[in-house]
Amino acid sequence: MTSPAFLLLVTALLNFMMLLVLASLRRSGLPGVREWLWANVLELLALACYLTTPLNVPVIPILVGNGLLGAAICMFYAGCRRFSQLSVPVRPLVISLVLFLAVLAGLRFYVDQFAMRVVVTSIYHGGFHGLIGYTILRNHPQTRSTYGHDFTTGFAFLLTAGYLVRGVLYVLHPEIKFWYTDYSTLNLVFLTLGAVVIPGLTMGAVVMAHDAILTASEEVASRDFLTNALSRKAFIEYATRQMNTAVRTGRPLSLLLLDIDHFKSINDRYGHAVGDEVLRDFTLIMHNALRAADCLGRLGGEEFGLLLYGASQAEARAISERLRALVEANTIRIGDGLTSYTMSGGLAHWSPEESLQELTLRADNALYEAKGAGRNRIVVSQFTTPTSPPQ
């Protein structure tokens, strides 16, 4: 038969299993995982204290057990804050826990008020679950939906509601029996819900952590290691997406292909390491000069692609010229001296009937022309409608 003790054992088992799952994330180095692990350990210890209730040593379940469980939810909240790159308010957390335990001690050893203890516990835990839901909701990634964040937020708010209902119920019916000896359906429902609190939240945390790991590895895979510009593959994917958006919105789009002039001679003269430094310096100039929406990709060697979304043909031309002038005016320190380098560019303004390949070909031809015309210049490709062959 289902009893409160049996439910406590099931909770402990669930907890232990989630602890093992969480332990697999220790190596990830993600902030928050350590606190979530501690929350599960503390909950396991709290459950062990509750199981001693029949021994009739009230200090163990009431003060030690509730203290450990209170600390577990504080730890879980701290983990959520650390995971969301927020600081942990250690002092307020400790004060809230001490106050909570002081009130519980008063409600047991000065006036023995079981129902009031349940109300206070419900307010304490309900409040923390509300804070957990709020923290995760506030730090939900802006650009995509993530199941882990949605689940954790929803579950935490649901638990807040559950605790509030329990609190209100005990205010209205203070005659309800002591939980450990109460086999009523209502008590068992509350205990069953309580059993899934930390394991459920931990499951949400694990899914959020997996999402963060996946996002970080996607980011690494899409970036060029040396310059941090987008890799060729990621740039083409990004350009394709932007082109589809431009088709929908009718906003202008330009592609600028950039190439550092005489880069081979920089390598030959100063060595490969300095060549690498020039590549990094070049990317830095671009990133400092561009808007976040303008995307730079390294297409290979010393050739880069820049997608200018939303800029008219005249604007794209002015931006390209400004970038060229910035590179020309820039100096880079090599050993004791300074040196400078230049770049050439081929600019093509997108016409809606053009594919990405056709646009790239035009920009590439313009770049070739810029090199042939003496380098350190931007050549603009003009789109011409292909004429249909005579009938």
Ligand SMILES: Nc1nc2c(ncn2[C@@H]2O[C@H](COP(=O)(O)OP(=O)(O)OP(=O)(O)O)[C@@H](O)[C@H]2O)c(=O)[nH]1
């Ligand atoms: N340091 C360094 N060099 C690279 C890297 N990738 C390619 N290169 C070098 O870039 C050089 C490109 O040389 P070229 O294609 O002849 O171009 P260039 O010398 O800039 O001549 P123009 O483009 O005609 O002005 C080659 O020597 C490659 O070895 C890299 O990641 N680091």
